[in-house]
Amino acid sequence: MKKLNRRSFLKGGLAGGAAIAAVGTSKQAVAGTHNFGGYPDSMGVLVDLTKCVGCRTCEAACNKEQDLPAPDKAFDDPSVFEEKREGGLPRRTTEKAYTVVQKYEVEGREHPLFRKVQCNHCNEPACLTSCFVNAYKKTPEGAVIYDKTVCVGCRTCMVACPFYIPAYSYSSAINPVVKKCIMCYDTRLKFGRPPACVEACPQEVMTFGKRKDLLKLAHQRISDKPDAYVDHVYGENEVGGTAWMYLSDVPFDKIGYDTHLGTQPIISYVKEFLGMVPMVLTIWPALFTGFHLLSNRKDALKNDDNKS
Amino acid sequence: MAQDVLKQELECLEVRLCWVEKPALAEGIPLAVLIMQTGFVFLRDYLFQKESNMGGRKKTLLGMAALMLLAAPLAAQSWAADGPGTVELGSLANHYSAVTFDHAMHVGVAGSCTECHHHTTGLAPTDPNCARCHKAGDKAGSVACKSCHSDKRFSAEDLAKIEGNPQLHHKGKLGLKGAYHQKCLGCHTAMGGPTGCQDCHTRNDKGDAFFNSGKYAPVPTASAGHGGGH
Numbered sequence: 001m002k003k004l005n006r007r008s009f010l011k012g013g014l015a016g017g018a019a020i021a022a023v024g025t026s027k028q029a030v031a032g033t034h035n036f037g038g039y040p041d042s043m044g045v046l047v048d049l050t051k052c053v054g055c056r057t058c059e060a061a062c063n064k065e066q067d068l069p070a071p072d073k074a075f076d077d078p079s080v081f082e083e084k085r086e087g088g089l090p091r092r093t094t095e096k097a098y099t100v101v102q103k104y105e106v107e108g109r110e111h112p113l114f115r116k117v118q119c120n121h122c123n124e125p126a127c128l129t130s131c132f133v134n135a136y137k138k139t140p141e142g143a144v145i146y147d148k149t150v151c152v153g154c155r156t157c158m159v160a161c162p163f164y165i166p167a168y169s170y171s172s173a174i175n176p177v178v179k180k181c182i183m184c185y186d187t188r189l190k191f192g193r194p195p196a197c198v199e200a201c202p203q204e205v206m207t208f209g210k211r212k213d214l215l216k217l218a219h220q221r222i223s224d225k226p227d228a229y230v231d232h233v234y235g236e237n238e239v240g241g242t243a244w245m246y247l248s249d250v251p252f253d254k255i256g257y258d259t260h261l262g263t264q265p266i267i268s269y270v271k272e273f274l275g276m277v278p279m280v281l282t283i284w285p286a287l288f289t290g291f292h293l294l295s296n297r298k299d300a301l302k303n304d305d306n307k308s
Numbered sequence: 309m310a311q312d313v314l315k316q317e318l319e320c321l322e323v324r325l326c327w328v329e330k331p332a333l334a335e336g337i338p339l340a341v342l343i344m345q346t347g348f349v350f351l352r353d354y355l356f357q358k359e360s361n362m363g364g365r366k367k368t369l370l371g372m373a374a375l376m377l378l379a380a381p382l383a384a385q386s387w388a389a390d391g392p393g394t395v396e397l398g399s400l401a402n403h404y405s406a407v408t409f410d411h412a413m414h415v416g417v418a419g420s421c422t423e424c425h426h427h428t429t430g431l432a433p434t435d436p437n438c439a440r441c442h443k444a445g446d447k448a449g450s451v452a453c454k455s456c457h458s459d460k461r462f463s464a465e466d467l468a469k470i471e472g473n474p475q476l477h478h479k480g481k482l483g484l485k486g487a488y489h490q491k492c493l494g495c496h497t498a499m500g501g502p503t504g505c506q507d508c509h510t511r512n513d514k515g516d517a518f519f520n521s522g523k524y525a526p527v528p529t530a531s532a533g534h535g536g537g538h
Contacts, residue, residue, distance in 0.1 A: 051490065055505060060519050072528075074521040076505070111497070194462040203493070204486025208462045213471075217480045224437055
């Protein structure tokens with residue numbers, strides 16, 4: 001075996017030690033992929049779709065509470081339910097309507113099912129994850145709010161949201177921003193009051209309370225009347241859990257809900273990859289420097305022999 | 309926590325002791341009947357005794373009075389047991405006018421008081437899910453919907469009360485607005501009654517503004533139908 005130069009041994013040893021140390025610390029960060037689960041006392045809303053009659057009082061209440069522009073049609077006009085977008089999709093949230101009610105004709109069900117759609121205020125929101133200007137914030141009260149003065153209107157959050165909720169002010173040419181339900185945070189939730197839609201609903205479809213209590217209530221409703229409900233609380237675990245949860249008597253995939261979202265928050269699809277970057281940037285230079293030195297050892301030693 | 313349970317027990321007792329006029333009358337009916345029927349017996353003997361000096365007309369008048377006395381408890385009984393004729397439901401009136409609820413008509417339509425008043429009238433509930441725990445028992449102090457269903461549901465006090473009492477059953481108890489609508493619309497949907505919002509309470513001007521309807525309806529423009537995002 002050729003004589004090992006002390007300097008190259010020390011270089012190799014230092015590089016190897018640093019690499020191991022880096023692996024050790026950053027692996028811990030990457031392996032900690034437990035979900036956030038929301039703040040402990042955050043509020044939520046349980047939506048019981050078996051009770052909704054499609055009166056759209058919630059839409060009217062939201063419109064007034066959030067000072068939204070006048071709608072295209074009156075709130076008691078049922079023809080809005082027949083409006084279809086490209087591909088036969090039902091109506092969705094817009095810059096003028098932070099919440100909309102959709103109508104689904106279900107086979108075997110005497111009356112159509114009405115579904116209220118609005119931001120679900122996820123525990124680990126995809127919109128927040130994707131926003132590179134940090135416009136979104138998950139508040140301890142449970143609402144996911146955003147700062148429209150920070151928003152640059154890139155619409156990345158619209159791509160990221162698994163529920164297709166953030167709407168865009170296409171009507172504004174100079175300063176278009178993203179618009180969505182904020183659970184009436186500024187005017188109500190901050191002060192402990194329920195959102196306007198919850199308070200306005202005549203059928204009390206929505207129940208406001210602490211998310212953890214609502215989960216218990218939801219499961220109790222299912223166990224009290226097992227024939228009246230599908231045994232699933234949508235939003236309990238979907239994409240890491242959402243503050244707005246749903247009960248239904250019709251399977252969720254038949255009424256427009258995506259049931260293939262999985263239980264991992266959207267961030268977990270990128271968290272591990274991004275978490276590896278510091279480790280990679282530390283190890284690879286050291287590792288490849290080591291390889292380079294080792295591979296050039298023969299020539300280096302030959303040069304030394306030639307010199308001496 | 310024990311204090312909260314005690315407080316709830318005392319509140320419950322308070323409600324039960326706070327009587328409304330009608331139940332008192334209903335309680336007094338059997339005694340009234342007894343007295344009146346005793347009176348009727350004496351009157352009958354007096355009228356039909358052989359050696360009577362009373363004139364024919366006097367006897368007829370007394371006979372008619374006796375018949376009326378006999379009928380009185382029956383009339384009183386039916387009035388007290390079935391509650392008021394109409395009830396004005398206006399505590400939540402805001403975008404709509406108050407509801408003039410025809411209680412007498414609904415008494416005729418409903419099978420039993422429990423259909424609407426759960427078992428606050430003392431009868432056992434008919435829903436098997438309720439009958440698991442609730443049996444026939446004492447009447448509640450008040451059978452009015454608003455005595456149990458809060459008109460300030462989800463307010464800070466309402467939520468604090470629910471949260472502060474871990475022993476509380478029916479934590480998901482509806483507020484007054486939800487109770488009215490779910491109870492009334494539930495039956496109306498099943499039995500073919502009125503289900504439109506304005507069938508029971510007409511919308512006022514404030515309501516029209518709220519719903520952007522009536523004279524506040526948006527004027528359809530050329531852009532309507534294309535706005536709203538894809």
